[in-house]
Amino acid sequence: MLLTNILCCCASTVTEMKDLKVKNRQLYETIDELRSEHVSLKEQVSKLEEELAAQYLRYRDEFDARKLLIADVNELRYQKEELLAARCNTETQATDKEDSVMLRIALKSVILLCFCSLCCLYLQIICLYMVARNTPLNQHQIINNQEK
Numbered sequence: 001m002l003l004t005n006i007l008c009c010c011a012s013t014v015t016e017m018k019d020l021k022v023k024n025r026q027l028y029e030t031i032d033e034l035r036s037e038h039v040s041l042k043e044q045v046s047k048l049e050e051e052l053a054a055q056y057l058r059y060r061d062e063f064d065a066r067k068l069l070i071a072d073v074n075e076l077r078y079q080k081e082e083l084l085a086a087r088c089n090t091e092t093q094a095t096d097k098e099d100s101v102m103l104r105i106a107l108k109s110v111i112l113l114c115f116c117s118l119c120c121l122y123l124q125i126i127c128l129y130m131v132a133r134n135t136p137l138n139q140h141q142i143i144n145n146q147e148k
Helices: 002-096 100-132 139-147
Strands: none
Touching: none
């Protein structure tokens, strides 16, 4: 009797092991299916990300192009207004006939202004040169350099 009980237990254990192996195979197959589905979903996500990036670039390019067009339209409008204003100014100037003496005075003042600017620039260059050489500056040196 003990032997039959042992054999009975062994038989039931063997059938349980077979059932567990079948279940184990099914679970492995399910895991493989889930993994393949996961890989497929990852590929879909990467394709969608690439499409989204391309769509964003198109959107940004269109947005930038729209801004440039608006800037061009505004610039053309301002140019038109300036052209109309210039035409009005030339018409008024033609009727006023400016004095040639005033033009000569203005020209001489511009020349004098340019000469003063050059003198100031020359003094700045001398000062920078002296500072670069670590030489102390005094009024006498600057005047002597100007006379040379």
